[in-house]
Amino acid sequence: MQNGEGVGSSLEMLRFTTAGSVDDGKSTLIGRLLFDSKTVFEDQLESLAKTALRKGTHGIDLSLITDGLAAEREQGITIDVAYRYFSTPKRKFIIADTPGHEQYTRNMVTGASTANLAVVLTDARKGVLPQSKRHGFIASLLGIPHIVLAVNKMDLVDYARDVYEKIKADFGAYARDFKTHDITFIPVSALTGDNIVTRSVQMPWYTGPTLLEFLENVPIRNDRNLTDFRFPVQLVVRPHQDFRGYAGDVASGTIAPGDTVMALPSRRQTRVRELLTYNGKLDRATVGQSVVIVLADEVDLSRGDMLVKPDQVPNITQDLKATLCWMADEPLEPGKRYLVKHTTQMVGAMVQSLDYRVDIHTLAHEPAQALRLNEIGAVTLKVKRPLYVDAYDRNRLTGAFVLIDELSNNTVGAGMVV
Amino acid sequence: MTETIPVRQIIAQNAAHLKQLEAESIYIMREVAAEFKKPVMLYSVGKDSSVMLRLAQKAFYPAPIPFPVMHVDTGYKFPEMYVFRDKYCAEIGVRLIVERNERAIGMGMNPMQYGTDKCCGALKTGALLDALTKHGFDAAFGGARRDEEKSRAKERIYSFRDAFGQWDPKNQRPELWNLYNARINDGESIRVFPLSNWTELDVWFYIVLEEIPIVPIYYAQKRRVVDRGGILVPYDEKRVTLKPGEQVEEVLSRFRSLGCMPCTGAIRSNAQTIEDIVAEIILARKSERENRVIDHNSDSSMEQKKREGYF
Incomplete structure (x- = not known):
């Protein structure tokens, strides 16, 4: 992959999540990004104009560009995560647009799980509200490396610098203990477009990038774990007796033919003979690439097992200590049993203890008997077979798991290994 | 262009x-x-x-x-x-x-x-x-x-x-x-x-x-069509009944997405190579489902x- 500007350079893809309540102007902000980057098609605009006519409103409401379901349009709210796409000559963007109310924390967690960056919105008139703090905390908890605090509706406070500075100081103080250190503040007005795509003439005191400039230029290449080789096996590929390969995605690190690898759980060591793809053999595969690995010796390896390098072995354990976001109506309680899905493994688990619950407003840890819908806490789980895990902060894909309820089949919890 | x-x-x-x-x-x-x-x-x-x-x-x-x-x-x-x-x-x-x-x-x-x-x-x-x-x-x-x-x-x-x-x-x-x-x-x-x-x-x-490989009707050629409000309906005498004032025209056109014949319109286009199609889509200002009749009802x-x- 080549980098840098000009001919031959490759577009990077940036996934970001936006969180904010209806009144923060989140939908307007996204509508503005799509509209100003010319992603909204004429016929979609016509359809929106018809809707506006029917509802008796005037002109096109940018926020309607992002509203999906009939129920949402009727109620003027966002229920679920919606995905949006746009690109500029510099980058391709995937937005996970999530509703901001506290009862939708689980959706925010869902959107944040795959994001490189989070845009948290605040209303300049209201200062740093508890919900902005909550959005920031969730972004940080989910290991998003970059947070942008967009101070919106600057037009309604006469573009006053002191309003912006106060919010910056308040949020900065709250975020001091965040795992995310890269926090950027941008004063904007989604409605008028100030500092979204075009630079605001109203705020000459702000010399930083516009929101789009920031999204286009924030370095994301080093956000992924390029060190520890982890290859969870998805499938054994066996077209005939003379061929056996292991199909999967490189979850982290890099691998090359000749490298010594260790198979888990057997701990047998062998070497990589070749890295195969439909488009030919590779000299090297790195994080995010899907390949078939052919090994020099026959080892016992099947779906759910993992290839690693012998000097970088993950934690092999049946005791999982994790931060957990609860996503189901029925609460989590100590003693209950669930299924854990981790990398390509599915294994039974029991909740040993609920160690604490996080007060999402103060970030304080408090004792709790149960974890309810949208609550976040820390648990200890006992799993039936050993899992090969890393701390989530070090490795997002081998540190993450979901809990599934065996009876309802629902995904009920999102876990991050401590 | x-x-x-x-x-x-x-x-x-x-x-x-x-x-x-x-x-x-x-x-x-x-x-x-x-x-x-x-x-x-x-x-x-x-x-x-x-x-x-x-x-x-x-x-x-x-x-x-x-x-x-x-x-x-x-x-x-x-x-x-x-x-x-x-x-x-x-x-x-x-x-x-x-x-x-x-x-x-x-x-x-x-x-x-x-x-x-x-x-x-x-x-x-x-x-x-x-x-x-x-x-x-x-x-x-x-x-x-x-x-x-x-x-x-x-x-x-x-x-x-x-x-x-x-x-x-x-x-x-x-x-x-x-x-x-x-x-x-x-x-x-x-x-x-x-x-x-x-x-x-x-x-x-x-x-x-x-x-x-893709189906050849993605590429432009002369087609007999009826223009219905900007949607070019492929003309077939067995299926398409002309409304008053309508006429059959020969138009250089192609299909941007493929559906059923009665519900898929062609678009005016002279895109005859894959590069032409891509260039056309980069410039397109209407989304691809606009030529599908089924999405328009509500x-x-x-x-x-x-x-x-x-x-």
């Missing part, structure tokens, strides 16, 4: 993110093959299906695709689509199943008389649900993308469907990281959308990069169809 757009250069610049999208789709397909008992890939013969098939070839290489592909045929597809379907599936060696709602076809179901909702309901949704039940498929891949339509923007990659194939948009399973939940009870199923995060342009770029018609089991 088209020569001002450096198509090849733009595609080269997009190669890296296409690789990322490709890897994500391959990962999803392998997960499905590993965790479901009897998956099937829905194949509509269009460009998205063609990309999906290529990704399936890659996902299981050097082994063959471990599931069949199924075309839910309404009987109203363009003749070129049937020819292409049979030839291409044979060429790449994938097992093709064709299913149709014979009862509705026998009754002479058509959109002109019964309306598009009823026609789609019988020939597409009905036929699909019957076919899934008949074969006992528990997972069905579809080539839908989230950028196509606003209700699709909210759909999961693994879209849970009850025993009636219905989608409940307000009660979707959370989907985090790359951990997909494949648990279902007997009779329930999952629709899987491996192209969820691809855009229309991504699909075209990929077709160029990978040299994926702001939420796709959402309604999906609730009823449409893919």
Whole structure:
């Protein structure tokens, strides 16, 4: 992959999540990004104009560009995560647009799980509200490396610098203990477009990038774990007796033919003979690439097992200590049993203890008997077979798991290994 | 016009993110093959299906695709689509199943008389649900993308469907990281959308990069059409009755997306090579479903169809 500007350079893809309540102007902000980057098609605009006519409103409401379901349009709210796409000559963007109310924390967690960056919105008139703090905390908890605090509706406070500075100081103080250190503040007005795509003439005191400039230029290449080789096996590929390969995605690190690898759980060591793809053999595969690995010796390896390098072995354990976001109506309680899905493994688990619950407003840890819908806490789980895990902060894909309820089949919890 | 757009250069610049999208789709397909008992890939013969098939070839290489592909045929597809379907599936060696709602076809179901909702309901949704039940498929891949339509923007990659194939948009399973939940009870199923995060342009770029064959009616040629409010309806004296004031014209035109003949309009175009098509789409200011009659009925018609089991 080549980098840098000009001919031959490759577009990077940036996934970001936006969180904010209806009144923060989140939908307007996204509508503005799509509209100003010319992603909204004429016929979609016509359809929106018809809707506006029917509802008796005037002109096109940018926020309607992002509203999906009939129920949402009727109620003027966002229920679920919606995905949006746009690109500029510099980058391709995937937005996970999530509703901001506290009862939708689980959706925010869902959107944040795959994001490189989070845009948290605040209303300049209201200062740093508890919900902005909550959005920031969730972004940080989910290991998003970059947070942008967009101070919106600057037009309604006469573009006053002191309003912006106060919010910056308040949020900065709250975020001091965040795992995310890269926090950027941008004063904007989604409605008028100030500092979204075009630079605001109203705020000459702000010399930083516009929101789009920031999204286009924030370095994301080093956000992924390029060190520890982890290859969870998805499938054994066996077209005939003379061929056996292991199909999967490189979850982290890099691998090359000749490298010594260790198979888990057997701990047998062998070497990589070749890295195969439909488009030919590779000299090297790195994080995010899907390949078939052919090994020099026959080892016992099947779906759910993992290839690693012998000097970088993950934690092999049946005791999982994790931060957990609860996503189901029925609460989590100590003693209950669930299924854990981790990398390509599915294994039974029991909740040993609920160690604490996080007060999402103060970030304080408090004792709790149960974890309810949208609550976040820390648990200890006992799993039936050993899992090969890393701390989530070090490795997002081998540190993450979901809990599934065996009876309802629902995904009920999102876990991050401590 | 088209020569001002450096198509090849733009595609080269997009190669890296296409690789990322490709890897994500391959990962999803392998997960499905590993965790479901009897998956099937829905194949509509269009460009998205063609990309999906290529990704399936890659996902299981050097082994063959471990599931069949199924075309839910309404009987109203363009003749070129049937020819292409049979030839291409044979060429790449994938097992093709064709299913149709014979009862509705026998009754002479058509959109002109019964309306598009009823026609789609019988020939597409009905036929699909019957076919899934008949074969006992528990997972069905579809080539839908989230950028196509606003209700699709909210759909999961693994879209849970009850025993009636219905989608409940307000009660979707959370989907985090790359951990997909494949648990279902007997009779329930999952629709899987491996192209969820691809855009229309991504699909075209990929077709160029990978040299994926497509049905020839994507290319412009002179066609006999009737202009109905900007939608060029292909003229066929057996199916199309001219309204007062309408006339048949010969127009250089092509199809931007492929559906059923009565409900798919052509667009004015002189795009005769794959580069021309891509250049045209880069410049296009109308979304690709605008030439589909079925989406126009109301702001939420796709959402309604999906609730009823449409893919």
